[in-house]
Amino acid sequence: MSDVAERVKKIVIEHLGVDADKVVDNANFIEDLGADSLDTVELVMAFEEEFSVEIPDDAAETIVTVGDAVRFLDKATAAS
């Protein structure tokens, strides 16, 4: 697992209070991990903080699974 994926997973576990084995690539934050809309706002904020990137609202709306977050952040951190 990439460094980005590890860090994303850690944030998701911490913020949503879920078991590590549930945080898989295709896990949907709301449907599979029990998040509500405010939790996802906070998650995106935590990703921004951890990776020192800015995630605009329209991009944030496309991040609905763990894999979406990893792919977005992989790209964003590679670009910077």
Next chain:
Amino acid sequence: MRRVVVTGLGMVSPLACGVEETWKLLLAGESGAGPIQGFQTDDLACRIAMQVPRGDGTNGTFNPDHWMEPKEQRKVDDFILFAVTAATQALADANWKPTTYQDQIETGVIFGSGIGGLGGIYEQGIVLKEKGPRRVSPFFVTGRIINLTSGYISIQHQLKGPNHAVVTACSSGTHAIGDAARLIAFGDAEVMVAGGAESAVNRLGIAGFAACRALSTDFNDRPKEASRPFDRDRDGFVMGEGAGAVVLEEYEHAKARGAKIYAEVVGYGMSGDAYHITAPMESGDGAFRAMQAAIKRAGITAEDIDYINAHGTSTPLGDEIELNTVQRLMGEGSKVSMSSTKSAIGHLLGAAGAVEAVFSILALRDQIAPPTLNLHNPPASMQIDLVPLEARKRDIEFVLSNSFGFGGTNACLILTHAH
């Protein structure tokens, strides 16, 4: 008017987590005071407080994980956590778990808090300044506003009746219980969870109350002696934290389900001083009228009252005015006992009235007046028993609990055995 009784009690206090755990230590004369833990105090005028003892949940310690999921705890200030804890205990004590839709819509919540999430407001203010608005938490608002005590309690226990909150400084807990009792009396609900919660022991809270000269500052090296209501050497209150809760229920509803009945709420009186933002009136007029209104509502006379849980915060002005006002109300030769349990748990601000109502109910149940600690030199004007230093067994039929708040807001409750 429908009768309202108390069928459940809950509490997390600076002495312990739990009603019986706290009551036992209170009667034993223990104090919850100590040097403030958890933040920098060296530059504060007051460096002591009464904080909830945290631990693994054994020996009366408070383990947050037993009451709220860690994921939710992160989103709220401690006053909401304390409120949920006390309310959950009270509902369990009342053995009231509404599962049908009908029971759920007939059960409501009124909780109070004086200050709300001051700690979180302080922290997020710093985030805003240092990191900008995009870093302010989406849970900043919901974890700080006062009615989210009632909100969280209702969500956790599926209580779909009236959902309300009270913000009247140090009278909040008393107003919450009194107002909840009225909602039941008027038929808006059959059961209400009512109480108060506070968690203002943080740098901003201590600095703020010290700035308005309300806190004790002479006893930083002797914290357990600092809260000394009515004593000659008192110099301000010691801040406490926690929550108290009661389950109130319509009398026939409680009887029909065979509930254990602690007491009946028979009197509730309120008034405003219209005088000063922090100082009580010299004449005690507002406090006098609130007590008088509660007595009238209860259909008794002042002489019928056996025990008074005083507001008694340990401030120089407030205690003396309350004592004189009570003595004026009770008349000469009164047999009443009045104590301030703030001597043991500090001033829980918006939670004080709720916690003290619970103590008043237990005084009634066990026929014992809890003590006023550190009262070595009572005022010369004293004519009544202030229960100095040690708890006292005595006959108790009617109890009065007093709360007076900043802004000049007064509230009093009278409880008695339900016959």
